[in-house]
Amino acid sequence: MVGDKIAFLDLVTQHQEIREELVAAFNGVLETASFVGGPAVDRFETAFALFCEARHCVGVGSGTDALRFALIAAGVRPGDAVVTVPHTFIATTEAISQAGGVPEFVDIDERTYNMDPEKLREYLEADCVVDDESGKLVTLRERRPVTAIVPVHLYGQMADMDPILDLAKRFGLLVVEDACQAHGAEYFSKSEGRWKRAGSMGYAAAFSFYPGKNLGACGEAGAIVTNNASIARVCGMLRDHGQAQKYYHDMEGYNGRLDALQAEFLRIKLGHVNEWNAKRRRHAKRYEELFAEGSGLITVPYEAPYSRSVYHLYVIRTHDRETLRSRLAADGIGTGIHYPIPLHLQKAYRNREFSEGNYPVTERVASEILSLPMFPSLSAEQQDRVVEKVLQCVARPTAGIARHAVASLRT
Numbered sequence: 001m002v003g004d005k006i007a008f009l010d011l012v013t014q015h016q017e018i019r020e021e022l023v024a025a026f027n028g029v030l031e032t033a034s035f036v037g038g039p040a041v042d043r044f045e046t047a048f049a050l051f052c053e054a055r056h057c058v059g060v061g062s063g064t065d066a067l068r069f070a071l072i073a074a075g076v077r078p079g080d081a082v083v084t085v086p087h088t089f090i091a092t093t094e095a096i097s098q099a100g101g102v103p104e105f106v107d108i109d110e111r112t113y114n115m116d117p118e119k120l121r122e123y124l125e126a127d128c129v130v131d132d133e134s135g136k137l138v139t140l141r142e143r144r145p146v147t148a149i150v151p152v153h154l155y156g157q158m159a160d161m162d163p164i165l166d167l168a169k170r171f172g173l174l175v176v177e178d179a180c181q182a183h184g185a186e187y188f189s190k191s192e193g194r195w196k197r198a199g200s201m202g203y204a205a206a207f208s209f210y211p212g213k214n215l216g217a218c219g220e221a222g223a224i225v226t227n228n229a230s231i232a233r234v235c236g237m238l239r240d241h242g243q244a245q246k247y248y249h250d251m252e253g254y255n256g257r258l259d260a261l262q263a264e265f266l267r268i269k270l271g272h273v274n275e276w277n278a279k280r281r282r283h284a285k286r287y288e289e290l291f292a293e294g295s296g297l298i299t300v301p302y303e304a305p306y307s308r309s310v311y312h313l314y315v316i317r318t319h320d321r322e323t324l325r326s327r328l329a330a331d332g333i334g335t336g337i338h339y340p341i342p343l344h345l346q347k348a349y350r351n352r353e354f355s356e357g358n359y360p361v362t363e364r365v366a367s368e369i370l371s372l373p374m375f376p377s378l379s380a381e382q383q384d385r386v387v388e389k390v391l392q393c394v395a396r397p398t399a400g401i402a403r404h405a406v407a408s409l410r411t
């Protein structure tokens, strides 16, 4: 029986719940007609910096703007190598290239799907060398200065930041967090002995407020968060044509400002994010409990002990992903794939000398992942149906045997 459709992401319900507040904010902005920048943007920036436990926030036009400006402000110069992962959205590497840098990849951890600090260490030790003249780290083959590392906090879980920050320190590199999927995520820093929020650990961090993110605008928006006053000042100029004062341009910048309207919507929605994230975490826990029935048939997300994920996405792994995806679609259940083609195998990078087999973990993961419905208003009934259909599909040929195998695995 096909029940009601279950959307992969339900954004309509979320906005209906706070409709009055949003409409009042819209009316307020219409009255002042201060549409770009101004006090509404300042108010949101103050609130979001506080949320991230960071000193400064600079609102910009998108997450891609935020990453690009953060990298430029951090000192990435044309031709510099910037190290990231191939398992991410292309905006990460676009921003590196647009800042003038050249993206270099290290593979991910098979369980967390985030940057593997061991692979990063291997890359920095084996594929890079300290240049005799400058005393700086350069790539072995092309002699490019290596300036920054961009760990991506994918699916709402922070990358393993302690070892990444240690390596960055040891090699004199700057860390810019791609926190576009991790609003409110936390990491237990052993070196500091406390939980730290996404955006508060690197030299700077980039957030996206694309509507589908955990904190989404009603349009496009993003922000840079940093504890460094000079990064914040430079990002503030980059977003506004390089001016610190109207028509006094210290450098060329961009048109990358945040709208007042989006800032107001974001400020209102920010007040709900902790509660929405808590709901996502509850849904993830419930998915995990329900899927325990079929363990061994699919792989559920792994939350590392150092991490409190905000489950931007709920991503499972299965060998026959395409069959599962189309069966779920036939039952009216929406899913997504984040992301089907690793960046090093994208046409956009065919001019680089990448080939299949370069990043085997990423390649394996990309062929097996499936994102299930995950949003704050997901109901228990909807979850039950998703899990039932998934287990039915993966267990269909040998359901009895699989159950038996699971039972014996558990003993």
Ligand SMILES: *Cc1c(COP(=O)(O)O)cnc(C)c1O
Pocket: 062, 063, 064, 065, 088, 089, 091, 092, 152, 178, 180, 181, 207, 208, 209, 210, 221, 222
């Ligand atoms: C969404 C996203 C971006 C880009 O953000 P936009 O606001 O769409 O420009 C960058 N990196 C990651 C990991 C993202 O998920």
